[in-house]
Amino acid sequence: MFKKxxxxxxxxxxxxxxxxxxxxxxFIPLIIFxxxxxxxxxxxxxxxxxxERAIYNYLSEDRLRGKILDVNGKTLAESVRTHSCGISKxxxxxxxxxxxxxxxxxxxxxxxxxxxxxxxxxxxxxxKKIKPDVxxxxxxxxxxxxxxxxxxxxxxxxxxxxxxxxxxILGTAxxxxxxxxxxxxxxxxxLSQDISKKRAKHARRGAVIYDRKLKEERxxxxxxxxxxxxxQYYTETALQKAVEEVGAEHGVALVQEPKTGRILAAASxxxxxxxxxAFQFTYEPGSxxxxxxxxxxxxxxxxxVTDSIDMDGRKWEVxxxxxxxxxxxxxxxxxxPEIMQxxxxxxxxxxxxDLGAKNLxxxxxxxxxxxxxxxxxNGESKGSVLPYNKWTKVDTVTKGYGYGVAVTPIxxxxxxxxxxxxxxxxxxxxxxxxxxxxxxxxxxxxxxxIRNVFKHPQSAATITKVLQSVVENGSGKRAQITGYNVAGxxxxxEKLSKEGGYGKRSHVVSFCGFVPATDPQFTVLVILDNPAKxxxxxxxxxxxxxxxxxxxxxxxxxxxxxxxxx
Amino acid sequence: MPIFKIMFLTAxxxxxxxxxxxxxxxxxxxxGQLQNEVDIKEARNQYLKLEILRLSxxxxxxxxxxxxxxxxxxxxTRVVVLDK
Numbered sequence: 193m194f195k196k197x198x199x200x201x202x203x204x205x206x207x208x209x210x211x212x213x214x215x216x217x218x219f220i221p222l223i224i225f226x227x228x229x230x231x232x233x234x235x236x237x238x239x240x241x242x243x244e245r246a247i248y249n250y251l252s253e254d255r256l257r258g259k260i261l262d263v264n265g266k267t268l269a270e271s272v273r274t275h276s277c278g279i280s281k282x283x284x285x286x287x288x289x290x291x292x293x294x295x296x297x298x299x300x301x302x303x304x305x306x307x308x309x310x311x312x313x314x315x316x317x318x319x320k321k322i323k324p325d326v327x328x329x330x331x332x333x334x335x336x337x338x339x340x341x342x343x344x345x346x347x348x349x350x351x352x353x354x355x356x357x358x359x360x361i362l363g364t365a366x367x368x369x370x371x372x373x374x375x376x377x378x379x380x381x382x383l384s385q386d387i388s389k390k391r392a393k394h395a396r397r398g399a400v401i402y403d404r405k406l407k408e409e410r411x412x413x414x415x416x417x418x419x420x421x422x423x424q425y426y427t428e429t430a431l432q433k434a435v436e437e438v439g440a441e442h443g444v445a446l447v448q449e450p451k452t453g454r455i456l457a458a459a460s461x462x463x464x465x466x467x468x469x470a471f472q473f474t475y476e477p478g479s480x481x482x483x484x485x486x487x488x489x490x491x492x493x494x495x496x497v498t499d500s501i502d503m504d505g506r507k508w509e510v511x512x513x514x515x516x517x518x519x520x521x522x523x524x525x526x527x528x529p530e531i532m533q534x535x536x537x538x539x540x541x542x543x544x545x546d547l548g549a550k551n552l553x554x555x556x557x558x559x560x561x562x563x564x565x566x567x568x569x570n571g572e573s574k575g576s577v578l579p580y581n582k583w584t585k586v587d588t589v590t591k592g593y594g595y596g597v598a599v600t601p602i603x604x605x606x607x608x609x610x611x612x613x614x615x616x617x618x619x620x621x622x623x624x625x626x627x628x629x630x631x632x633x634x635x636x637x638x639x640x641x642i643r644n645v646f647k648h649p650q651s652a653a654t655i656t657k658v659l660q661s662v663v664e665n666g667s668g669k670r671a672q673i674t675g676y677n678v679a680g681x682x683x684x685x686e687k688l689s690k691e692g693g694y695g696k697r698s699h700v701v702s703f704c705g706f707v708p709a710t711d712p713q714f715t716v717l718v719i720l721d722n723p724a725k726x727x728x729x730x731x732x733x734x735x736x737x738x739x740x741x742x743x744x745x746x747x748x749x750x751x752x753x754x755x756x757x758x
Numbered sequence: 759m760p761i762f763k764i765m766f767l768t769a770x771x772x773x774x775x776x777x778x779x780x781x782x783x784x785x786x787x788x789x790g791q792l793q794n795e796v797d798i799k800e801a802r803n804q805y806l807k808l809e810i811l812r813l814s815x816x817x818x819x820x821x822x823x824x825x826x827x828x829x830x831x832x833x834x835t836r837v838v839v840l841d842k
Contacts, residue, residue: 273797327801353811
């Protein structure tokens, strides 16, 4: 009667239902588990950094900057940590009390702070370069209601303990300790270090809780110059005095050690941050260049020191329309030393012509003119020496007395140092070494011989004798130093005028020499650009040479090379 | 009973972790304060050193020697070097 119930393949008894429910309930945690596993295993880094960013802050530590020091380790530039104080106006509780406090502690007029308050919004700086003593008092106040809204931000001040001394070489660095000009810019990488970062949690009222150091500081370097701060002082003082006396537009003075090529002093006046005229100024050297032409001719053998040169009645017509005159003497013949002593353009021009354009060009290049000295100073000029195949007869003649070539002070002093060094041209150096905090030392100022400029070893001694005679009997008498033989040459060069041609109104006077002539210790170059009144190298620049060299000889304790000087 | 033991140990462990965390924070805070003090003292020290350098500036010394003591630079021929 009754139809027999067909048994279902799935038995829905209590046990089965519980199993199904159990599986279903396990399924959701399983999904979650898989998801978590995936996140923790494959997305671990992304989530970890997200969490770290939410909790921690990375605080920059002191961005230290290395020092610049002189050769004896005297600090010329150093960074000190200061603070700037700013106000977030909306967090200040009592405007009057805060302004009173700031005026008192910073020594500022209340009115000045209030003016800034009314002008700027919502944040403004009240003071910068706050010194540590003031900072301590302010920092304590930050934790009180009076300090609310005040912000003290660390910054850096580049201090020059010797004032403006060598500022044209050192250059500047900004409050973020970044080099902007001069050595500061050129060696910014060595002087800087990466910001050291520390992991920290922020706490109440700007306080921080340090966690652990994250990044090691890169070793910062101290740059040692070849400059001697005392020599620099003598040079700058003498130069400034001379520039002001003759009313010159600019002045440049350099001191070099001829045997090593090291620059002991490099002064420009007026000095501009990071703009050193010693390396960047180019000019036609005039008579100081006669030394190069005549030394070359003596070495090449086209002239002998005993030869007499015909002065053509002190009016030499090189080509039609171009005449060289000597107005400073009345002689018909001059020997080579006399040409230098009286600074005869005719004599130097004739000697250059005899030497020939090609030879003169190669000697000029051998002395280092027309190319950079690689002294490592930004903006160094290479001067200008045209190839000899572009020279006319007049060009060869004028080059003999220093026209038609543009040189830099560093090139000229280095050439004179080569003569002082027996004809060996040395690589000039301005950077002595870099010492890193980890003890590593990079030596820069190793004496490097570039070349021997003379073919004959006695040529240097011969031209030195000639230069000595210039100081003993010629135009360089005012460079004489009692007890010492000085070798040098004066220069008075007219400058190209804007209208074209050379004008008497605008000129450059100079003196370059070395002392003691028998064993040179210092080569000194003095240049006075465009003096207000017409003057000569022998009267304006030679005394400056003496003023610079004399204290340097005393400082180094150089023995006199004259026997009967008392 | 073992479940209570496990729960107790877990609680002790959790307490220890929290206590350690607090101690780490406290130390971090102290380091922060000390670091600040060190920075300030270093900066003050640096200022004092720089002051010494300023005072040893050749310009200042020579000016003082000239004005206060009437000294003039010695001529190099009068310098006797005892040892080099």
